[in-house]
Amino acid sequence: MTDILTPPPASNRSPLWFAWMRFSSNKAALVGGIVMVVLIWMAIFAPIMTPVEPEAQLFLTQALAFPSPEHWMGIDNLGRDFYTRIVYGARVSLSIGFIAAGFSVLIGIPLGALAGYFGGKVDWVIMRIIELFSVVPPLLAAMLLGALTRGGYPTIVAIAALFGWVQVCLLVRAQVKASREKEFVRAAEALGASPWYIISRHLIPNSISPIIVGFVLAIPLAMMLEASLSFLGIGVPPPTPTWGQMINEGINFMFFYWHLAVFPTAALAITVLATSLFGDGLRDALDPTLKGR
DSSP states (O other): OOOTTSOOOGGGOOHHHHHHHHHHTOHHHHHHHHHHHHHHHHHHTHHHHOOSOTTOOOOGGGTTOOOOSSSTTOBOTTSOBHHHHHHHHHHHHHHHHHHHHHHHHHHHHHHHHHHHHHOHHHHHHHHHHHHHHHHSOHHHHHHHHHHHHTOOHHHHHHHHHHHHHHHHHHHHHHHHHHHTTSHHHHHHHHTTOOHHHHIIIIIHHHTHHHHHHHHHHHHHHHHHHHHHHHHTTOSSOTTSOOHHHHHHHHHTTTTTOTHHHHHHHHHHHHHHHHHHHHHHHHHHHHOGGGTTO
16 A cells, blocks of 8 residues: 555656645745735634724723733723734735735736737737836825825725736736647647637636736735835725834834834734745746746
8 A cells, every 4th residue: 555645656746746845845935824824814813813892992091001911012002902903904904915916816817818829919018008007106106096086995905906917917928928839729729719718718727827926926015005005194094903004103102112113014024025935935836847847
């Protein structure tokens, strides 16, 4: 009987097996993935992790108190438990990151597939659009749009998706372009399949690896954009806790009450770093040029 822990023979190893071996050998990516799982779990089960409501001003007599065994991250200037607000702030940041990344994928996939398959004028037009979005500073454009629309959750998601699709589009375009001349595409064309059928049934499913990578890498970009807008006061309005908003409020007290600025800054930095490391590791693991090595 074959030991289930024994690696399969080289001839029987699937591309996913090679991808997992590459990913598991990347310790930074593994740590990033573990941190992401912990953060997602924390955001989903926030009411279990802290029984206090994030807007509840239950500790006014202890306002600006430093971290203690009772209040792990201290109390803010309005008498709210800071640990609770950090935990609930993860909900806002992660939800905006995942939703905006999802919309980025929905925009980037069809545009990248069209550019890669048809080439020529279609590719030229889409690449010029990409260049336009690449030269416009996302934060400045987001500040303008946020000020015009008065910010808010839906506005930040829309702005983040508007600037996050470019990377997804380029990844899908490169994959589709590489698959365009392969035998299965030629065979489908010879059988009379329409371009739309080939794109939707063959090329896009064959591009699932760059799509996953593009989705993961779009998450930290959306989170940083949300934090920047909230820091500037045109993001998610209070009293909903967001890390960018908390950093903005904490700066006013940072020379005396360091915890009000340090904890949300650390939470944002750790989340963005973990997501970026996980995305980079995933990209290296799923890179089709490395399969079988």
